[in-house]
Amino acid sequence: MNRKLLVGLLLGVVLVLGFALVMPTAAQDRWDGADDLPVNPLECPAAEGAGEASPAEMSMPEYDGGQPTDAPDLAGQPIVLVDVPKLVGIGYFAATTLGQQQAAEELGNVTVTTDAPTEANIDDQIAVIDNYITQGVNGILFAANDPVAIAPVLTRALESGIHVVGYDANSEPAAREWFVNQAEFNGIAKAMIDSMVAEIGADGSFAIVTSTFTTPNQARWIAEMQAYQGKCYPELTWLETVEAQEDNVLSFNQATTLINKYGPDLDGIFGMTSVATPAAADAVAQAGLCAVDAVAGAAGSAEDAVAVVGLATPNAMKPYVTGDFAGCVKSVVLWNPIDLGYAAVYVLRAVVDGEFAPGDTSVMAGRLGELQVVNGSEVLLGPPFIYTAENIDGFDF
Amino acid sequence: MTTIRQMDEQNPGAKFRRFLLRQEIILFIILTIAIILLTLGSDKFLTVDNLLNQGRLLTEIALVALPMTFIIVTGGIDLSVGSIMGLCAILLGYMWNPSGPFQWPLELAVIFSLVVGTLCGVINGLIIVRIGVPPLITTLATLALYRGLAEGISQARSVRNYPESFYVLGQGTFLGVPTQLWVVLIFVLITAIVLSRTVFGRSLYAIGNNELGARFSGIPVGVYKIIIYGFSGFMSGMAAWIFVSRVTTTRSDMGSGLELDAIAAVVLGGTSIFGGSGSIIGTVIGFVLIQLLKNGLALAGVTTDGTIVVIGTVLIFAILINNYIQRRVSAGK
Amino acid sequence: MTATASPVTRPPVQARSGGFLSRALSFLFTQEVILFLVLVVLIVLVGSANPRYVAERNFINILNGNAYIAVAAIGMSMVIISRNIDISIGSLIGVLGTLSGTIAINGYPIWASWLVPIVAGALVGAVIGFLVAYLRIPAIVVTLGLLSILKGGLITITGGAWITDLPSDYFLAQMKSPAFSFLGLNVPEIPSPILLMIILTILAAIWMRYSTTGRAIYAVGGNAEAARLSGISEKRIIMTVFIINGITAGIAAVLWATQLSIIQSTVPAGLELQIITSAVVGGVSILGGIGTTVGAMLAAILLSAINSALVFINISPYWFRAVVGVLILVTVLADRLRRQRNRASERG
Structure with a gap:
């Protein structure tokens, strides 16, 4: 009996000690996108017009994508594509799928099916792509859960003569032919920070709710935001970054905790995902802290108000922009995911038809017109779009 | 067990019938039917290339499911295997990382991660055996703990660009068969022999059938349990090593959900979740x-x-059919 | 000596004997009291580091945040006490929540959108119970299979489209009970999830302690053979337990779905682990036979308080899960030590 008690106590002590050791090193109050890649902040708004180079005019790096081996010549013939987003079951990828279907319908000679794991899991995504390589599709569209982990299977697809085009989340360049870039990281960062400053001023303080620290896109955006903020708005206070998976209840709880923790010291919350942003807006609305208070009975004063800026789809944000909680959110940053999916299909069709080859500087994408090539092998969708009360009702996705 | 054997000696016909109705045989029949149906579904399915490639993809689950069989046979469970795999993957990269704090040679980093994996399993075993916390709770706690350590150590950084030779295990082939499939085969043979042909293996069944009885009959139950949980940790480390080699990077979320896949495989294979029966072949x-x-x-x-x-449906129905047949068999006995 | 870990030798809680002092001691060291003390210590410590932690608003948010988990943990506690388990519960809550939202946006009355998921939950529970009790498939196998079926089926049917534009009187979880006076005390308005959590937990606790069926659940989980001999129908009890679990899952799903203006129509990742964790940390033994729903509720609140506290005291979120793991272990260790004490005092 004594020995067992002793072992138990010892284990307890070890655990507590370990806990105590972890605590000090863990006391890190914010997180700024720890992927150690170089950042490239854009010019500050004041300096704009002083000859901001458009992406295409900058020195264009060499094409660095990969090429399929012995791809059959299917120019003008019907092709079958598979679309493998990070996961199925979130509004954002439902929108990209919709865009792909629109493009397929317009072109008439493309069939696209969407298939992906139900959770954003690298292993499952690899298995899904693997199966479609065996099944023998003509092209693969993907949004990578991890840029490196997905590379071997994509390379295998290229080696099997399958065309590979990415969108939303890139892989290593050599593992795909082209990547349709929704907006450049530094462009998103600038739009986010500028929108926030417009609401809370250049000396406000803000916190961030993101999905997970291992999500590459979010990590890049946050790193770029930090660089841009340091360069243009050094007076802004960056309070903290919290993780909330792709889970709206968790995002809501985390945002609520941030509001409670900082009280009046918190001026704004960034939502880094299409899940986190509406949840953060909900947290602000339910706390009665909307800047313009449309909710009867809730006591919100302009001084305590918390602004929400973030990446989100319009339908999810309408209640806070023009609906029941109108004015709670003033600006939502996002490219149009329907256009993103649409462009990806057009790019792949152009590649198959031989109209778009390495070295080209632009590609025609149906109703979107001519899209520019940047960074060697990326097709840029355009600058990020900012949804406001004036235009949000014109979008339905 | 002895009684059945004695009965079989008396009646060879019953022996054959029992062989036919063994769980593994029934499962094998289900597998055969599935393969026939799937072959009819697509002409790409039953090709050597495809099957070998699937072998690559099932390696991690397979490696973890083997020790899971041992554990479930004793009536235990290990939910922490996915988290151990994540922690081992992170440690492998963290220790090796040429721009990191340690910069160990890759071989040493691999060995270290395997040692830590084993240690994680041994800690599970110690808590279960020495403190008497039920396996489900212990490994539920360490599921969170080990994953948390992986996240804490990695700080969300992934380690990439391993030397080309490292990828042989996860992407290469040996005698035309994916390298890791050989590893799986070796471990299948070892675990099958250990479970069915050794005193240690028979003791695991005894523990699962009646732990108190096993203890009274002189089996070192505690030590055996610590060994199998340690082995489970080691195999999770192996899975991590092979997985990193296959996907060429380390992430702290690797292996999440692996535990349920492995448990599903074991249970589908006819091992009773209450312990006392089951086999590696299953x-x-x-x-x-x-x-x-x-x-x-x-x-x-x-x-x-x-x-x-x-x-999910197959899992439930396979067990349902199996239960039904086993009950008929025991009723006819 | 290690043989004490075996379920066979563990004395049921009710059978505790001994003098007044040892009984008082064993009360002091029940899991519920330990959890409550840990909760108080946590609140005092974090509150002194950052007074905003104990502000009324944060307090209510902490209680509110995991209320749906606490409600689901009621049924889960019973399932585990009867020596079964349900790992499909997270998927079930996702499916029932989506069902609720779908009913609400299709113009049906609001009460239907709250009631139908609960009925559907009871039906699913009955199916699980039937498979476990009558077809003798282990609960972990049934629910492992069901988990896949529900998760995959939900995506197949909804395509992952979010449910928005919910009617404004749909949000049950955002409603508050009116302020009322009780015994001369002025009770402030309480959010409905907290109210439901407390009422359901107390009802369940009373039912389990004093009703014949409630006590039979402990008997089935503690010693199925003895229960059978004393005339308890194990099958009927298992059916009952899974149906109740389905009902609490349905209520939890309604609370889950009605707290935000969007329903994600996917399965919340890892929810089943949170619910099971709440139940076992609350003192429900996975070997069956002991535990209470009050403990499970306290554990759910404790986990929510820890979640919040980690943000308040600036623990890097990287270490969050490690801390949760350590805390589960510490609670369980405390539980083991307590039981050893009890056993020692019984002998002494």
Whole structure:
């Protein structure tokens, strides 16, 4: 009996000690996108017009994508594509799928099916792509859960003569032919920070709710935001970054905790995902802290108000922009995911038809017109779009 | 067990009938039917290339399911295997990382991560045996703990760009068969022999049937349990090593959900979740069946969400059929 | 000596004997009291580091945040006490929540959108119970299969489209009970999830302690053979337990779905682990036979308080899960030590 008690106590002590050791090193109050890649902040708004180079005019790096081996010549013939987003079951990828279907319908000679794991899991995504390589599709569209982990299977697809085009989340360049870039990281960062400053001023303080620290896109955006903020708005206070998976209840709880923790010291919350942003807006609305208070009975004063800026789809944000909680959110940053999916299909069709080859500087994408090539092998969708009360009702996705 | 053997000696016909109705045979029949149906679903399914490639994909689940069989046979469970795999993957990269704090040689980093994996399993075993916390709770706690350590150590950084030779294990082939499939084969043989042909293996059944009785009959129950949980940790480390070699990077979320896949394979393989019965062959059929269903249905045009519905249904029905037949057998005895 | 870990030798809680002092001691060291003390210590410590932690608003948010988990943990506690388990509960809550939202946006009355998921939950529970009790498939196998079926089926049917534009009177979880006076005390308005959590937990606790069926659940989980001999129908009890679990899952799903203006129509990742964790940390033994729903509720609140506290005291979120793991272990260790004490005092 004594020995067992002793072992138990010892284990307890070890655990507590370990806990105590972890605590000090863990006391890190914010997180700024720890992927150690170089950042490239854009010019500050004041300096704009002083000859901001458009992406295409900058020195264009060499094409660095990969090429399929012995791809059959299917120019003008019907092709079958598979679309493998990070996961199925979130509004954002439902929108990209919709865009792909629109493009397929317009072109008439493309069939696209969407298939992906139900959770954003690298292993499952690899298995899904693997199966479609065996099944023998003509092209693969993907949004990578991890840029490196997905590379071997994509390379295998290229080696099997399958065309590979990415969108939303890139892989290593050599593992795909082209990547349709929704907006450049530094462009998103600038739009986010500028929108926030417009609401809370250049000396406000803000916190961030993101999905997970291992999500590459979010990590890049946050790193770029930090660089841009340091360069243009050094007076802004960056309070903290919290993780909330792709889970709206968790995002809501985390945002609520941030509001409670900082009280009046918190001026704004960034939502880094299409899940986190509406949840953060909900947290602000339910706390009665909307800047313009449309909710009867809730006591919100302009001084305590918390602004929400973030990446989100319009339908999810309408209640806070023009609906029941109108004015709670003033600006939502996002490219149009329907256009993103649409462009990806057009790019792949152009590649198959031989109209778009390495070295080209632009590609025609149906109703979107001519899209520019940047960074060697990326097709840029355009600058990020900012949804406001004036235009949000014109979008339905 | 002895009584059945004695009965068999008296009546060879019953022996053959019992052989036919053994769980593994029934499972094998289910597997065969599945393969026939899937082959009819797509002509790409039953090809050597495809099957070998599926072998690559099932390696991690297979490696973890083997020790899981041992554990479930004793009436335990290990939910922390996915988290151990994540922690081992992170440590492998962290220790090796040429621009990191340690910069160990890759071989040393691999060995270290395997040692830590084993240690994680041994800690599970110690808590279960020495403190008497039930396996489900212990490994539920360490599921969170080990994953948390992986996240804390990695600080969300992934380590990439391993030397080309490192990828042989996860991407290369040996005698035309994916390298890791050889590893799986070796471990299948070892675990099958250990479980069915050694005193240690028979003791595991005894523990699962009646732990108190096993203890009184002189089996060192505690030590054996610590060994199998340690082995489970080691195999999770192996899975991490192979997985990193296959996907060429380390992430702290690697292996999440692995525990349920492995448990599903073991249970589908006829091992009773209450302990006391089961076999490695059953587990092998279990994970092969799950992987082939995933693959074959996808090739036949079923999407991933539809596939997991089918797998869930197969799991329930396979056990249902098996239960029914086993009850008929024991009733006819 | 290690043989004490075996379920066979563990004395049921009710059978505790001994003098007044040892009984008082064993009360002091029940899991519920330990959890409550840990909760108080946590609140005092974090509150002194950052007074905003104990502000009324944060307090209510902490209680509110995991209320749906606490409600689901009621049924889960019973399932585990009867020596079964349900790992499909997270998927079930996702499916029932989506069902609720779908009913609400299709113009049906609001009460239907709250009631139908609960009925559907009971039906699913009955199916699980039937498979476990009558077809003798282990609960972990049934629910492992069901988990896949529900998860995949939900995506197949909804395609992952979010449910928005919910009617404004749909949000049950955002409603508050009116302020009322009780015994001369002025009770402030309480959010409905907290109210439901407390009422359901107390009802369940009373039912389990004093009703014949409630006590039979402990008997089935503690010693199925003895229960059978004393005339308890194990099958009927298992059916009952899974149906109740389905009902609490349905209520939890309604609370889950009605707290935000969007329903994600996917399965919340890892929810089943949170619910099971709440139940076992609350003192429900996975080997069956002991535990209470009050403990499970306290554990759910404790986990929510820890979640919040980690943000308040600036623990890097990287270490969050490690801390949760350590805390589960510490609670369980405390539980083991307590039981050893009890056993020692019984002998002494």
